[in-house]
Amino acid sequence: MFVARSIAADHKDLIHDVSYDFHGRRMATCSSDQSVKVWDKSENGEWHCTASWKTHSGSVWRVTWAHPEFGQVLASCSFDRTAAVWEEIVGESNDKQRGLSHWIKRTTLVDSRTSVTDVKFAPKHMGLMLTTCSADGVVRIYEAPDVMNLSQWSLQHEISCKLSCSCISWNPSSSRAHPPMFAVGSDDSNVTYGGKVQIYEYNENTRKYSKAETLMTVTDAVHDIAFAPNLGRSFHVLAIATKDVRIFKLVPMRKESTSTGPTKLEVQIVAQFDNHNSQVWRVSWNITSTLLASSGDDGCVRLWKANYMDNWKCTGILKGDGSPLTGSSGQPTAMSTVVGSSVQTSQSTLNGIKKCQTLC
Amino acid sequence: MEELQQVAASVLVLQVSILLAIELIWNLCEVLFIDAAPAGSLLLHLLDWVRLHKADVDEKAREVLQSESPAEHRDYWDVVVSYVLQGRLEEARQMLVKQAALQPAARSMYKLIDTLLSRMPFYNPGGNQTLTEFDVKWRHWHDEVNRCLQDNSFASNRHLEIICKILAGDEDTLLEHKELLSTWYHFLVTRLLFSHPTVKPTELHYYAQSCLTMFLDSRSVPEPLDNILLAAFEFDIHQVIKDCSIALNNWWFVAHLTDLLDHCKLLQSHNLHFGSNLREFLLLEYASGLFTHHSLWQLAVDYFDHCPEFGHVYLELQIERVPLDTERKALKVLRICDQRQMSEQVRSICKIMAMRALRNNRLGSALSWSIRAKDAAFATLISERFLQDYCTRGTFSDLDLIDNLGPAMLLSDRLTFLGKYREFHKLYGEKRFGEAAKLLLSLMTAKIAPRSFWMTLLTDALPLLEQKEVIFSADQTHELMFCLEELTSCLNASALGSPKTSQDEDIELTKVELLRLSLARNLAMAIIKEGTVEA
Numbered sequence: 001m002f003v004a005r006s007i008a009a010d011h012k013d014l015i016h017d018v019s020y021d022f023h024g025r026r027m028a029t030c031s032s033d034q035s036v037k038v039w040d041k042s043e044n045g046e047w048h049c050t051a052s053w054k055t056h057s058g059s060v061w062r063v064t065w066a067h068p069e070f071g072q073v074l075a076s077c078s079f080d081r082t083a084a085v086w087e088e089i090v091g092e093s094n095d096k097q098r099g100l101s102h103w104i105k106r107t108t109l110v111d112s113r114t115s116v117t118d119v120k121f122a123p124k125h126m127g128l129m130l131t132t133c134s135a136d137g138v139v140r141i142y143e144a145p146d147v148m149n150l151s152q153w154s155l156q157h158e159i160s161c162k163l164s165c166s167c168i169s170w171n172p173s174s175s176r177a178h179p180p181m182f183a184v185g186s187d188d189s190n191v192t193y194g195g196k197v198q199i200y201e202y203n204e205n206t207r208k209y210s211k212a213e214t215l216m217t218v219t220d221a222v223h224d225i226a227f228a229p230n231l232g233r234s235f236h237v238l239a240i241a242t243k244d245v246r247i248f249k250l251v252p253m254r255k256e257s258t259s260t261g262p263t264k265l266e267v268q269i270v271a272q273f274d275n276h277n278s279q280v281w282r283v284s285w286n287i288t289s290t291l292l293a294s295s296g297d298d299g300c301v302r303l304w305k306a307n308y309m310d311n312w313k314c315t316g317i318l319k320g321d322g323s324p325l326t327g328s329s330g331q332p333t334a335m336s337t338v339v340g341s342s343v344q345t346s347q348s349t350l351n352g353i354k355k356c357q358t359l360c
Numbered sequence: 361m362e363e364l365q366q367v368a369a370s371v372l373v374l375q376v377s378i379l380l381a382i383e384l385i386w387n388l389c390e391v392l393f394i395d396a397a398p399a400g401s402l403l404l405h406l407l408d409w410v411r412l413h414k415a416d417v418d419e420k421a422r423e424v425l426q427s428e429s430p431a432e433h434r435d436y437w438d439v440v441v442s443y444v445l446q447g448r449l450e451e452a453r454q455m456l457v458k459q460a461a462l463q464p465a466a467r468s469m470y471k472l473i474d475t476l477l478s479r480m481p482f483y484n485p486g487g488n489q490t491l492t493e494f495d496v497k498w499r500h501w502h503d504e505v506n507r508c509l510q511d512n513s514f515a516s517n518r519h520l521e522i523i524c525k526i527l528a529g530d531e532d533t534l535l536e537h538k539e540l541l542s543t544w545y546h547f548l549v550t551r552l553l554f555s556h557p558t559v560k561p562t563e564l565h566y567y568a569q570s571c572l573t574m575f576l577d578s579r580s581v582p583e584p585l586d587n588i589l590l591a592a593f594e595f596d597i598h599q600v601i602k603d604c605s606i607a608l609n610n611w612w613f614v615a616h617l618t619d620l621l622d623h624c625k626l627l628q629s630h631n632l633h634f635g636s637n638l639r640e641f642l643l644l645e646y647a648s649g650l651f652t653h654h655s656l657w658q659l660a661v662d663y664f665d666h667c668p669e670f671g672h673v674y675l676e677l678q679i680e681r682v683p684l685d686t687e688r689k690a691l692k693v694l695r696i697c698d699q700r701q702m703s704e705q706v707r708s709i710c711k712i713m714a715m716r717a718l719r720n721n722r723l724g725s726a727l728s729w730s731i732r733a734k735d736a737a738f739a740t741l742i743s744e745r746f747l748q749d750y751c752t753r754g755t756f757s758d759l760d761l762i763d764n765l766g767p768a769m770l771l772s773d774r775l776t777f778l779g780k781y782r783e784f785h786k787l788y789g790e791k792r793f794g795e796a797a798k799l800l801l802s803l804m805t806a807k808i809a810p811r812s813f814w815m816t817l818l819t820d821a822l823p824l825l826e827q828k829e830v831i832f833s834a835d836q837t838h839e840l841m842f843c844l845e846e847l848t849s850c851l852n853a854s855a856l857g858s859p860k861t862s863q864d865e866d867i868e869l870t871k872v873e874l875l876r877l878s879l880a881r882n883l884a885m886a887i888i889k890e891g892t893v894e895a
């Protein structure tokens with residue numbers, strides 16, 4: 001059972017991304033109007049825009065929050081070939097009374113020669129690290145050695161993926177058994193290089209990232225990719241938004257003590273859903289990886305859940321305007337919810353719908 | 361406003377009906393699965409179950425009895441029949457006495473019905489009678505009832521005839537009283553009571569299915585509740601859980617029911633090796649839902665504690681997402697993490713709070729949080745800020761905190777220095793100059809103080825040097841001078857690198873000269889004092 005709330009975002013153009021902060025109380029939106037807006041949830045559950053400013057000289061594709069251990073920090077990336085890091089400054093008292101805050105730019109990352117398509121912070125146990133991927137197929141990993149000084153970032157790795165990149169996702173696992181790993185998706189129309197998803201892993205010996213696996217069965221353009229929270233499992237789960245929704249299981253194979261290359265991964269497809277019947281643009285996991293949300297060109301958000309037998313099924317469909325689809329599974333009959341009604345916010349565009357971490 | 365109240369009222373009514381339905385299901389599951397009554401007792405339990413969930417009979421009876429002439433009340437016969445349908449024969453007899461009093465002419469009929477009612481055997485599980493013996497006795501009584509019907513003993517009194525037919529277990533008569541029965545499961549139990557009281561658990565579902573079919577109109581469809589009850593009568597636990605999961609929109613009921621059944625080892629006995637996983641799965645779902653609530657999340661913690669496989673990791677993931685609105689809430693979360701040795705979560709939460717405090721320039725709060733996080737680097741950073749603050753403003757903020765650091769002081773060198781430096785100020789304030797002097801010196805010689813701060817410390821030493829009484833001994837003064845020389849040689853070296861305004865340089869030079877002078881004077885006085893023989 002869902003309660004949908006609509007927020008008039010007041011962006012002057014398409015909204016491309018929506019991102020919740022770690023606690024689900026703040027939200028950032030970015031748009032083709034070149035600006036980023038930050039929203040705060042008040043005690044009564046209303047969302048208020050507390051900041052709105054021009055961030056780039058082109059469409060802003062993605063926006064993402066750093067872990068609150070590093071303060072209130074945002075990163076954005078844009079068609080203007082740059083990515084930027086922003087920090088919130090605690091304002092004057094009269095600003096606070098009006099409910100406004102200021103964000104200032106700490107750094108601009110200008111290494112890319114083409115549009116920067118995604119920006120993501122690495123898991124916090126790796127320090128303050130930022131990753132970008134560009135349309136020219138290069139993934140860049142930056143690090144801020146002093147977390148109190150956000151204007152100093154050094155480029156640590158530059159990885160060429162050979163295919164135009166559209167999205168990245170870090171494996172959130174902090175287990176010692178898992179070296180740092182990220183996945184890159186590509187929307188390249190090139191058919192020579194078959195697999196459109198590549199997995200890279202950090203090698204302690206070479207101190208570099210090397211390709212561990214290419215998912216050869218994903219041959220269509222990939223629009224979004226998301227590792228699921230790990231839950232202490234030995235294997236990894238990856239969701240992919242392409243012409244349909246796909247969930248993969250990546251099982252690390254036992255490594256021989258002499259091998260120095262990346263872990264060999266066995267790739268298994270767990271589920272594949274074409275219910276959207278069109279391009280799927282976003283996939284997003286909940287906190288415990290028990291629920292996956294997807295959004296597609298059919299204007300719907302779908303929720304996917306596995307039962308205790310590990311069979312995945314659709315448990316809810318929402319139209320872009322927040323209304324439920326009639327006849328969708330999970331509709332209440334005689335009984336309705338007593339505790340635990342969830343809140344899903346919907347926006348003025350279809351592509352940028354993201355799962356709120358508080359929805360379970 | 362009225363509309364809102366109406367909406368609220370209807371929501372409440374709906375929730376009450378859900379609660380009643382849940383109670384109904386729960387009690388039936390208790391009877392069938394947990395008590396697992398055998399034939400004989402089974403019917404008695406089911407009778408209790410029906411009586412428990414049909415309260416309106418007593419209300420009506422009260423109304424009738426409180427009226428002036430109960431036997432003439434329009435609901436009188438409804439009450440009597442309802443009592444009979446529920447097997448409450450004693451109460452039916454008492455009601456009939458009132459009617460009998462009004463109709464002396466029909467005395468023999470009333471006597472007869474009273475006899476039939478009083479003689480109906482009820483199985484006594486604790487007694488000596490076996491089920492077979494009871495069955496024989498019951499059939500005997502049943503035959504007697506049938507004889508009365510065939511003899512047309514009650515032909516002249518429609519009501520008594522109906523009662524007799526009910527006692528005989530006549531289905532058509534029972535179905536004529538659908539309104540009084542109101543539910544098919546009442547019909548089921550009543551039917552069993554008067555036709556097959558020794559029903560075995562395994563036979564229940566035949567009767568249940570047929571009763572449901574008979575009771576419902578040809579047009580109406582079974583509701584989800586009906587299907588759930590039917591699945592229970594079929595002893596299909598899994599189906600019950602599944603149907604409840606679909607019909608209800610939150611996991612509260614199924615999670616607790618499955619947990620109970622699992623503890624009674626009933627899930628395993630149904631040959632499901634994933635029995636315990638099902639329980640954990642549902643509990644995890646329920647508890648995860650609780651975590652979204654602003655105050656119920658604390659309950660969820662207990663649920664996770666009782667999920668052996670995934671409870672801990674779920675808790676780790678969920679608890680770090682609890683919004684830390686206030687310090688009090690943060691402390692609550694921390695206590696939960698501390699109790700479960702979730703040290704990484706403790707560190708993370710303290711770091712988040714420390715960062716937030718620092719951003720808002722609440723240095724004291726930031727410091728105490730970073731001490732709690734055992735974050736040496738951050739503690740160093742905040743101590744630097746404190747010291748910078750002191751240099752610019754001449755006073756310390758958050759004195760309470762710094763004074764009461766205790767062993768936490770040792771977390772970082774800078775923090776230790778801050779604590780000790782504040783101690784120096786306290787000693788000075790208390791005019792314990794000797795101790796203050798010793799402390800000041802040790803801060804420099806033991807290298808606790810950062811080099812950048814030495815000038816400030818030496819400047820602090822000035823008033824001690826200028827006192828009438830000699831405080832620093834000759835040796836101590838020598839050491840001070842040594843420190844000064846070290847400092848000036850360092851400064852000279854660094855001065856070449858960093859351009860200073862001539863004004864700054866002047867100030868520096870003046871300070872150094874003042875110090876040299878004071879030190880020299882002090883040295884002289886100290887030598888004299890130490891060389892003097894006390895008279």
